[in-house]
Amino acid sequence: MGSLQETIAAEPIIIRPSSGWVALNLRALWNYRELLYFLAWRDVKVRYKQTALGIAWAIIQPLFLMMAFSVFFGRLAKVPSDGLPYPVFTLSAILPWQLFAYALGQSSNSLVANDRLISKVYFPRLIIPLSAVLSGVLDFLIGFALLLLLMFFYGVSPGSALWSAPLFLLLTVMTALAVGLWLSALNIKYRDVRYTIPFIIQFWFFVTPVAYPTSLVPDSWRWLYALNPMVGVVDGFRWALLGQTQGPGLGIVMSIAVMTVALAGGLYYFRRMEKTFADVV
Amino acid sequence: MSNVAIRAEGLSKLYPIGQREPYYTLRDGLAHLFAAPLRWLSNGRQVSTAASLSPSRSASQAANGELQSEFVWALKDVSFEIRHGEVVGIIGRNGAGKSTLLKILSQITEPTEGEARVHGRVGSLLEVGTGFHPELTGRENIYLNGAILGMMKKEIDRKFDEIVAFAEVEKFLDTPAKHYSSGMYMRLAFAVAAHLEPEILLVDEVLAVGDAAFQKKCLGKMGEVAKGGRTVLFVSHSMAAINRLCRRALWLDTGKIQSIGNTESVVSAYLSACVGEGDERVWENPGQAPGNEKIRLRAVRIRTEMGHAANTLATEAAFFIDVVYDILDDLPPLRIVIKVTTLDGTTVFLTRDNYQNRWGTDVRRPGRYTSRCHIPGELLNAGSYTLTVSAEVPFVTFLFLEEDVLRLVVERTGGMGGEYAESWPGIICPPLRWDVMSVHERFGSTDSVLVYPKARQGGRT
Secondary structure, eight states: OHHHHHHHHHHHHHHHOOOOOOOHHHHHHHTTTTHHHHHHHHHHHTTTOOSSSGOOOOHHHHHHHHHHHHHIIEEEEIOOOTSHHHHHHHHHHHHHHHHHHHHHHOOOOOHHHTHHHHHOOOSSSTTHHHHHHHHHHHHHHHHHHHHHHHHHHHHHOOOOGGGEEEEEEEHHHHHHHHHHHHHHHHHHBHHHHHHHHHHHHHHHTTTTTTSOOOSSSSSGHHHHTTTTTHHHHHHHHHHHHHHSSOOOOHHHHHHHHHHHHHHHHHHHHHHHHHHHHHHOO | OSSSSEEEEEEEEEESSSSSSSSHHHHHHHHHHHHHHHHHHHHHHOOOSOTTTHHHHHHHHHHTTSSSEEEEEEEEEEEEETTTTTTEEEEOOOTSHHHHHHHTTSSSSSOSSEEEEEEEEEESSSSSSOOOOSSHHHHHHHHHHHHHHTTOOOHHHHHHHHHHHHHTGGGTSSSSSGSSOHHHHHOOOOOOTTTOOEEEEOOOOOTTTOOOOEEEEHHHHHHHHHTTEEEEEOOOHHHHHHHHHHHHHEEEEEEEEEEEEEEHHHHHHHHHSSSSOOSSOOOOOOOGGGSSEEEEEEEEEEEEEOOOOEEEEEEOEEEEEEEEEOOSSOOOOOOEEEEEEESOOOEEEETTTTTTTTTTTOOOOOOEEEEEEEOTTTTTEEOOOOOOOOETTTTEEEEEEEEEEEEEEEEOOTTTTTTOOOOOOSOOOOOOOEEEEETTTTTTTOEEEEEEESSTTTTTO
């Protein structure tokens, strides 16, 4: 028998109204880890079903975005790229950005999209936004292969900080989850959120150094700029891969701090609202 | 571990009803937020904006009357004990709190008050096919659905062949579920759920779907599960299924336990008491009558063709149902609908009073109305039926919806199966026209001679 059975059978489940602080209950989350996997797997499987190009979309999207940016920002607007070839410069940011945007959009809508599950089956609700966030990682990895090819083409070799790239990937996912937790729980009650998400993502794009370098932002405004955790993440990822830009300084500390606060708040709010999901959805 | 599987003490659940919008928009939330300080000042008491379903908010809202939402106890003070290995049926009308009880026990929603202790792994089956994805193949859906229901992958691997055999979908395992017929879909969905092996199984009315063969198969599986020594809580409108599967039954009525005990006695008590007895229901006090400030239901009556009060009617007798209501304010075109249901929940028919009218031309000015529905004799077979009466603005809203208003008993006096008092199954027994002809083929004639009936007009004694 599975571990689920053994762990739960040992002691009675006590069902009563909860109040105040609710524990995270990581053990329940662990017990349902396979569901997390299956839901993420479902999202990946279903994503490109009945599309003519299938998984090729995972290449096409960042590729075309990169080409458009290279022409309009790189060539025509002559946006600096910290001495790197512009296409490599921008693609190294497009990838984590798209992962972030997709994860944020998916997780924010995830609870509403899975309303049947919520009202008919019990499992830790955190599984839903969590699986939604994870489902974007495959696309990222495929896009990553494109980036490696492009780096080879332009003769850009990764620096010694390459080992830290997965950490920035993790940070991207955590940031998306932090915001996704807030928005998904709000979305259950206020369907306005659904219409706000595209706007939030678009706005966020402009305050993240995807098409332009952070060095373009005046020094006196850097502190405010760094409040956006994606600034640290994108700069960090670029630095880890391309090695030639400025390393992450105080900015990344700021990013992690902001992300942690948002994530803790998101978890708290989500857990607090969780008990009403089935009634409100 | 003690012998008790589930012990519930004072379980209660408060739900909002009559809310105009099923969910809040931010605008409502902001309005609520800005109104909060005022309320706080006037009430001198804190109002929680987050715990939207807490009684404190219901009180504060009632005081302000702002969202016009009312709250209702879907469950109130429900206590019971179920031992391991017991199979317990839960019965009650729609809205009695049966599903809410299962939802609380399966931890989908929290009780507002009270506590339950559940000893053992719980599997709940509140809906067949939850989480099925039409784009995924049968094989993929088995794994996904199994995981959703709480099975581990190893467990699904082990039971995979059994599930496929039960569902009879071997040939279509790698076809996306969207290409399945609805029967195949249901079979596969039930098969996965049926192979869940929890110690305590909570099953909502899931057998009401699918064809007769499928239902039979499901019931058989349920019986197997029940005999296997597992604890089962089983909600159903089918008294036959409850009688067959359960030794104990729990009857819920408007959120409270009406009776709990041996199935036969609870079921018969339920059947005889759950429906309004008598030939009429009258609401003397308009304020408490179903409806709102624009319309109130005042009475529902059953009368024979001659105008006599009766709730027991002969199969042959025509009768009518009067729905009396007051319209107090201008309303968009509305209709009165009567639904006739058998006691086990099967809808016999629905009928509406604007059938002959053109859409939207039927405007009823304020005043008292009676909508009379004539029901011909020899339509309903012998048996007991319940009436549900509603007033609705089609596609827009229900003005009132009153379930099980009256009970109607039809007794066999004649008609089909009448002469010999033979048992005559069926929900309806319409007097259909038959011609019996003796055909003289021998003579190559195309004429035929009608031997029976000679005439249909005479009527029968």
